[in-house]
Amino acid sequence: MNATxxxxxxxxxxxxxxxxGSVQALQGVDFEVRDGEVMALVGDNGAGKSTLIKCxxxxxxxxxxxxxxxxxxxxxxxxxxxxKLGIEVVxxxxxxxxxxxxxxxxxxxxxxxxxxFRLREAPMERRTAxxxxxxxxxxxxxxxxxxxxxxxxxxxxxxxxxxVLWNNKLVFxxxxxxxxxxxxxxxxxxxxxxxxxxxxAVVLVSHNLVDVFEVANRITVLRxxxxxxxxxxxxxxxxxxxxxxxxxxxxxxxxxVEA
Amino acid sequence: xxxxxxAQPARAPSPLEWIRRFLAAPxxxxxxxxxxxxxxxxxxxxxxxxGPNLSLVLQQVMVVGVLAIGQTLVxxxxxxxxxxxxxxxxxxxxxxxxxxxxxxxxxxxxxxxxLACVAFGVLNGALVTGVRLPxxxxxxxxxxxxxxxTHIVSKDLTYPPGTSGASTLxxxxxxxxxxxxxxxxEITYGVVxxxxxxxxxxxxxxxxxxxxxxxxxGDNPEAARLTGIKTWRVxxxxxxxxxxxxxIAAWLLVSRTExxxxxxxxxxxxxxxxxxxxxxxxSLFGGRGTVIGTLIGAIIVGxxxxxxxxxxxxxxxxxxxxxxxxILAVAVDQLTHRRRL
Numbered sequence: 344m345n346a347t348x349x350x351x352x353x354x355x356x357x358x359x360x361x362x363x364g365s366v367q368a369l370q371g372v373d374f375e376v377r378d379g380e381v382m383a384l385v386g387d388n389g390a391g392k393s394t395l396i397k398c399x400x401x402x403x404x405x406x407x408x409x410x411x412x413x414x415x416x417x418x419x420x421x422x423x424x425x426x427k428l429g430i431e432v433v434x435x436x437x438x439x440x441x442x443x444x445x446x447x448x449x450x451x452x453x454x455x456x457x458x459x460f461r462l463r464e465a466p467m468e469r470r471t472a473x474x475x476x477x478x479x480x481x482x483x484x485x486x487x488x489x490x491x492x493x494x495x496x497x498x499x500x501x502x503x504x505x506x507v508l509w510n511n512k513l514v515f516x517x518x519x520x521x522x523x524x525x526x527x528x529x530x531x532x533x534x535x536x537x538x539x540x541x542x543x544a545v546v547l548v549s550h551n552l553v554d555v556f557e558v559a560n561r562i563t564v565l566r567x568x569x570x571x572x573x574x575x576x577x578x579x580x581x582x583x584x585x586x587x588x589x590x591x592x593x594x595x596x597x598x599x600v601e602a
Numbered sequence: 603x604x605x606x607x608x609a610q611p612a613r614a615p616s617p618l619e620w621i622r623r624f625l626a627a628p629x630x631x632x633x634x635x636x637x638x639x640x641x642x643x644x645x646x647x648x649x650x651x652x653g654p655n656l657s658l659v660l661q662q663v664m665v666v667g668v669l670a671i672g673q674t675l676v677x678x679x680x681x682x683x684x685x686x687x688x689x690x691x692x693x694x695x696x697x698x699x700x701x702x703x704x705x706x707x708x709x710x711x712x713x714x715x716x717l718a719c720v721a722f723g724v725l726n727g728a729l730v731t732g733v734r735l736p737x738x739x740x741x742x743x744x745x746x747x748x749x750x751x752t753h754i755v756s757k758d759l760t761y762p763p764g765t766s767g768a769s770t771l772x773x774x775x776x777x778x779x780x781x782x783x784x785x786x787x788e789i790t791y792g793v794v795x796x797x798x799x800x801x802x803x804x805x806x807x808x809x810x811x812x813x814x815x816x817x818x819x820g821d822n823p824e825a826a827r828l829t830g831i832k833t834w835r836v837x838x839x840x841x842x843x844x845x846x847x848x849x850i851a852a853w854l855l856v857s858r859t860e861x862x863x864x865x866x867x868x869x870x871x872x873x874x875x876x877x878x879x880x881x882x883x884x885s886l887f888g889g890r891g892t893v894i895g896t897l898i899g900a901i902i903v904g905x906x907x908x909x910x911x912x913x914x915x916x917x918x919x920x921x922x923x924x925x926x927x928x929i930l931a932v933a934v935d936q937l938t939h940r941r942r943l
Contacts, residue, residue: 402828422830438825440818442889451818452829454811461809 351414352377353513353544354399354430359408361394368394370568371408376513381535381545383559385552387588390565392548393435396515400432401425413512426453428513431506435517437498441491445483446471448490449505474504478534496527503534513544520554532558552581566591628891632882632898639902643909650912653787660789661858663904664778664796665690667897668851669871670878671803672723672844674896677879678807679820679840680888681730681737685722686848686875687867688748693719693852695752698761698862701772708774716849722748723845730841731834745872752864761862771860779857792854799850803893816840821889870924874903877928885935903927 352375361369369391376382386392397403399410401419409416412428419425425432439448446464449471455463471486480500483493490498499519506514516535520528535558539545549555555562556576564571564587571587643650669686676683697715700706706714722744729740762770778792807813818826819836826833856862882899884891903924910920 400828422828426830432828434828436824438822438828440821440825440889442821443814443817447814451814451826452831454814456811460811462811462814 352411353413354546355411355414356395356399357409357411359395359398359410360406361391361398361403362406368568369398369405372565372568372570374563374570375573376544376546378512378544379539379542380560381539381547381558383555383562384546384548384565385550385555385562385584385588386565386571389567390588391568392565393517394568395565396432396434396517396546396548399425399430399515422452426509429509429511430513430515431509431511432515433499433502433506433517433519435521437502439490439498439502442489444489445475445486445493445501448501449474449508451505453509470508471504474508475500478504478507478537480504480530480534494527495522496524496530499523499527499531500534503531503538507538507541507543511543513546514538515546515548517548518550519547520549520551528554552584555584556581564588628883629895629898632895632902635881636898636902636905639905639909643905643912647909647912650909653785655908655912657787657789657793659901659904659908660793660796662908663900664790664792665851665855665858666871666874666878666903667796667900668799668847668854669875670882670896670900671799671893672847672851673875673879674803674882674884674891674893675807675816675840675847676737676844677820677876677884677886678816678888678891679837680823680886681837681840682741682876682886683726683737683841683844684741684872685726685744685748686844687869687871688745688752689719689722689845689867690848690852690855690871691864691867692722692748692752692755693849694856694862694866695756695761695864697775697852697856698771699755701775702761702770708772711772712775712853715852716846719849719852720842720845723842723848724838726845727838727841731837749868756862756864758864760864771856775853776857776860778854779860790857792857795850795854799847800893800897807893812836812839817889819888870921873924873928874900877924877931878903880928880931880935883935886932899931 354374354376356372356374358371358373359369360367360371372391372395374384374395384392384395394403398405399419401421401424404420410419411417412430417428419428440451443451446468450467455467457463468486475483475486478500483497483500490501493501503516503519519531519535523531532554535545535547547555547559559576562574562576562579562584564574564584566588571591574584574587640651649655669690673683673686693715696718697711700714701708701711726737726740726744729735730737778795779790781788781790783789807816815826815831815836818829818831819833823833826836855866859866878900879891879896880886880899881902882891882895882897884895906923906927907920910923911917
């Protein structure tokens, strides 16, 4: 089905800018991610990571530059547009409705219904169970229990499973391990690896460089809304990335002027 | 869509599981409260459990019940509607005045009355979604606007003017006050309509995507938006449907009282509709509750008013009891579902 040559990035941002009044959240940012790879997106608070995600997800409209999906320029005006392209975002706060159950959350906003608008619960329930199983999420007792009753790791799993439910091509994960303990972090990182192995393009946004170095293939560093650089994981180390995050690279003296 | 996959069929739940599910079901608490209330009043009064009295309770409940459907929808989205009573009053004045004074055909007059209520619903919804004002303030404002309009339009007169004895209103306006008999008990068509509306509301809320979006919008509006739900559209539809319910309630009230009264809907309807919703287990924080619970809650409120009258408690104490009841119900809900911080 997917005839995209691997040389074309799944998603490519060219010179993307986004302003909030006088604040320039993104200034001419380039970014790319390809099928089957985990691209980490790192940067300090205010670097523009969340803004970039929301631009791609259609929550914000971009003020300048271009977004290309599989080589073609696209306009993303809302979450539905992003979903149509096959882009899913797992937000840091997970965007789950506590009082709704796992199935209801998985299909929220995209419910399957019959011609008289009755929800098709059985197929939704079955596919939810299958998707969780395919991601080796086995700790959730019932897909009919409210999300409020789940642990942090389970909630994260539901959010990730929702992102892969739709045969997507690209998944953004915003700080997926920030609120998790050691064992649950392990589960989620395994999940991230598995997504890339299934051929998806994965973008991992994280503060945790240990996690980043464990699962990412490449690392994009943002600082104050600008590109610092893209690093191959195998050709860099944590020190270099930390320096890029804090001072920008490659010229540390420039950072001194800005600060 | 993926083709057939080999998923194992769902296991049949064990009896123990059924009991657990039963106790965890949302409307079970309210239902037990209803049984307790009925037991109490049947011990206090022999007449309480008799068919004619229960039929009377339902007749008294039908107006508040239909109002409470609208109120449930609004509260599920974490809003509140204080304008229910006066909007309904405005609707019934429009209906009766247009039918009598302006010479409109009865059905046109009814449609105009309902439309007036829908317009108020749209106004509430537009202010809540478009201007992003709190529902509490918006509906407090429209409460007073509807109140004023009711008195301006009616010139403080009831319709038909000087009513005493048989009503001169066209029969269509009184249709839902008509009865049919089952056994020896008379049941009004209005009560039947109320049950039908509850059924429709139940279907829409539990079996359709729209209903799910209503819950999601009340539960976590930000999450709902991020999944692509147009929450403003959901909210607007909720307030509009609520207005429609108030319009239908206006028709029911005219059928029941056989007049259009500018002073209707000012005292008990607001509190009673909110009490019914809260007694029915719907959370004031939105996203949790059922319309079946609301039906039970409305019946509990009706039974309290009826039962207290039967055992000779003065009307003013009914207000006292309902006031205590609504606070108690919210407190119980709060203690059993503490919000995580």
